[in-house]
Amino acid sequence: MQTKILKKYITKNFWSNKTVLITGINGFIGGNLAKKLVNLNANVIGISNKRLKNKFLFFEGITKSLKFHKIDIKDYSKIEKVLKLYKIDICIHLAAQVDVNIAKVDPYLTLESNVKGTYNLLENLRHHKSIKSIILASSDKAYGEYKVADLPYKENYDLRPIYPYDVSKAAGDMIAKSYASDLFKLPVIITRFANIYGPGQLNFTALIPDCILANTGHRKFIPRGNGTNKRDFLYVDDVCDLYLCLSYNLYKNKNLRGEVFNAGTGHGYTVNEIVEKVCGIYKNNDLYKKISKEFANKSLTGEIQHQFMTYKKLNKYFKWKPQHKLEDGLKETIHWYKRFLKKYKYETFLEDKK
Numbered sequence: 001m002q003t004k005i006l007k008k009y010i011t012k013n014f015w016s017n018k019t020v021l022i023t024g025i026n027g028f029i030g031g032n033l034a035k036k037l038v039n040l041n042a043n044v045i046g047i048s049n050k051r052l053k054n055k056f057l058f059f060e061g062i063t064k065s066l067k068f069h070k071i072d073i074k075d076y077s078k079i080e081k082v083l084k085l086y087k088i089d090i091c092i093h094l095a096a097q098v099d100v101n102i103a104k105v106d107p108y109l110t111l112e113s114n115v116k117g118t119y120n121l122l123e124n125l126r127h128h129k130s131i132k133s134i135i136l137a138s139s140d141k142a143y144g145e146y147k148v149a150d151l152p153y154k155e156n157y158d159l160r161p162i163y164p165y166d167v168s169k170a171a172g173d174m175i176a177k178s179y180a181s182d183l184f185k186l187p188v189i190i191t192r193f194a195n196i197y198g199p200g201q202l203n204f205t206a207l208i209p210d211c212i213l214a215n216t217g218h219r220k221f222i223p224r225g226n227g228t229n230k231r232d233f234l235y236v237d238d239v240c241d242l243y244l245c246l247s248y249n250l251y252k253n254k255n256l257r258g259e260v261f262n263a264g265t266g267h268g269y270t271v272n273e274i275v276e277k278v279c280g281i282y283k284n285n286d287l288y289k290k291i292s293k294e295f296a297n298k299s300l301t302g303e304i305q306h307q308f309m310t311y312k313k314l315n316k317y318f319k320w321k322p323q324h325k326l327e328d329g330l331k332e333t334i335h336w337y338k339r340f341l342k343k344y345k346y347e348t349f350l351e352d353k354k
């Protein structure tokens, strides 16, 4: 359901003559966003280092409604070549190595993708005359560890990450700030969002998809910690609406350049609570009890203990607030995976290196 406020930003009147570049288009958020933009008749251009086949966009049947370039953002000249083909109005930069488990063993790949990839893109966009609005996906992880008493994070908190993925996001975030400064005046807004869940999340090491696979008997749930760490969860549809809202506003008002926006629900759920909720929807109390026992012997290493944040600033600026309650979002997500896993084996995604 769209509020009156969102209707203002999410309208064909605005989007139908815009050329929008989405980096990481065949990822979870990129796919959902592309679907929305295609429905708004935007001219959607996507880049990603992985092929589209078997991914969200392919499954949703919209690959023919957009232009796709399989390139790696670590390669400056390849971005340059693609940008020469278009007059991009708006860019939403989502491409990143997001798997925390990979970041723990391959920090180099993570830093190259998330740091070098970010300055390669921004430096290219600096020379792209038509660009009016760039939204850069940083993350709540960029803040690093704060005491629970200091949570929720606020936009003016220092970034003090330690772990590789968190550092890579903070570095990209700071680079974007520099490009947005008076020196270059690149129109960039930085987003620091909480954990995102919903249809199309094919990174099966993420908590909710992992838990769904365990409930559908595809594989065993392997706890990463003891279940007490807290995370805040936003539904992907709310996040995509928010990207459209921010892109629209920056396009109309260049004074928003350099602004940072947090988004979360303001509520932290423990991992254990999320597992309980997902198992509850499947009415699988036995699995929940089993996983709870397994949590007992685990400890969380290389990750922040507690994270949550609000949408206060976003609400003040744009009256934005999340539209989906966790329980409703989880049910919609589970419904989507049921359809998806009927068509594709989940192993396809674990092995997809192309």
Ligand SMILES: NC(=O)c1ccc[n+]([C@@H]2O[C@H](COP(=O)([O-])OP(=O)(O)OC[C@H]3O[C@@H](n4cnc5c(N)ncnc54)[C@H](O)[C@@H]3O)[C@@H](O)[C@H]2O)c1
Residues within 6 Å of the ligand: 023, 024, 025, 026, 027, 028, 029, 030, 047, 048, 049, 050, 071, 072, 073, 074, 093, 094, 095, 096, 097, 098, 099, 113, 117, 137, 138, 139, 140, 169, 192, 193, 194, 195, 196, 197, 202, 203
């Ligand atoms: N999912 C979340 O919970 C969450 C929360 C906060 C912020 N974010 C940020 O949002 C963005 C999108 O996340 P997501 O969950 O959709 O991730 P995802 O892994 O589903 O998608 C990432 C996309 O980037 C592409 N990519 C990775 N490295 C690349 C490279 N070197 N060159 C070109 N393409 C590359 C991948 O192929 C994929 O299409 C990321 O920047 C992430 O840090 C995500």
